[in-house]
Amino acid sequence: MINLTVTAVVFGVVFLAELPDKTALAGLVLGTRYRASYVFAGVAAAFAVHVALAVAAGSVLTLLPQQLVSAITGVLFLGGAAVLLFKKDEDEEEIRKPENQSFWKVSGAGFMLILVAEFGDLTQIMTANLAARYDDPLSVGLGAVLALWAVAGLGIVGGKALMKRVPLKLITRIAALLMLGLGVWSLWEAVTG
Numbered sequence: 001m002i003n004l005t006v007t008a009v010v011f012g013v014v015f016l017a018e019l020p021d022k023t024a025l026a027g028l029v030l031g032t033r034y035r036a037s038y039v040f041a042g043v044a045a046a047f048a049v050h051v052a053l054a055v056a057a058g059s060v061l062t063l064l065p066q067q068l069v070s071a072i073t074g075v076l077f078l079g080g081a082a083v084l085l086f087k088k089d090e091d092e093e094e095i096r097k098p099e100n101q102s103f104w105k106v107s108g109a110g111f112m113l114i115l116v117a118e119f120g121d122l123t124q125i126m127t128a129n130l131a132a133r134y135d136d137p138l139s140v141g142l143g144a145v146l147a148l149w150a151v152a153g154l155g156i157v158g159g160k161a162l163m164k165r166v167p168l169k170l171i172t173r174i175a176a177l178l179m180l181g182l183g184v185w186s187l188w189e190a191v192t193g
Contacts, residue, residue, distance in 0.1 A: 003139040010130050010143030011150075013178050018123045018151040027155030030113070034106045036156050040149075041103070042110030043156070047148040049115065054124045055141040058131025070190035073129040077183030081176045083122055114152075123148065126179070133186060 030039040061069050118124060127144040131137050 002142060003134075003136055006134045006136050006139040007143035007146075010127070010134075010140050011147045013130070013182070014123050014126060014144045014147035015150055016174050016178060017126060018148055019154075021121070021123065021151075027110075027152045030106075030110055031156030034101060034109075038101075038103050038106035039110045039156050040153060042107030042112075043114050043152045044149050045107070046111045046114035046118065047152065048145055050118050050121075050124050051127055051141050051145045051148065054127035054144065055131045055137045058128035058133075058140065059135075059137050061128070061132035062135045067190050067193045069132050070186045070193060073133050074183045074186030074188075074190060076125060076129050077179045077186060081179035081183060085173070085176045129182075133182075 027039065027043055030043075061072065064072075123144070127140065130144070131140040134140055
């Protein structure tokens, strides 16, 4: 059974954390050069792989004592908030143009770019933390993958317009504050639990 509250919380946190990430920019660049549906198919598949790995890692953490899991996730959330607050602006990455516009070439390029660029990324670590925190892999996985797909879709279709209207610093600060709140809450549970 999917817990819609957990799914919504995960969606919000991962969505805000991923918006200022390099992959939104990569999706934007790919989307301006190639057929959007082909790009999205490859990017979406790569994000699904990353979420599955993160949820599996987070599920393993649930085997540890709850106070220890709360302490670990609290520290990791605080670290994630610090990374968001203190990271420098990311430059556009060079994206190679496939020789032709076939579905497999374009989606493969999108898949490989995201698979490599996102491995061990902040949102993957956050997803593992959230899976450990809520002990609900299906709800966490669904929220995370929908958030990542939404950011990819926005990046591919309308990233330029969004970034012109919403300051990237504001998005980053909101995501950092949410992570800070989750970190403090997790540490509070570790101390009082």
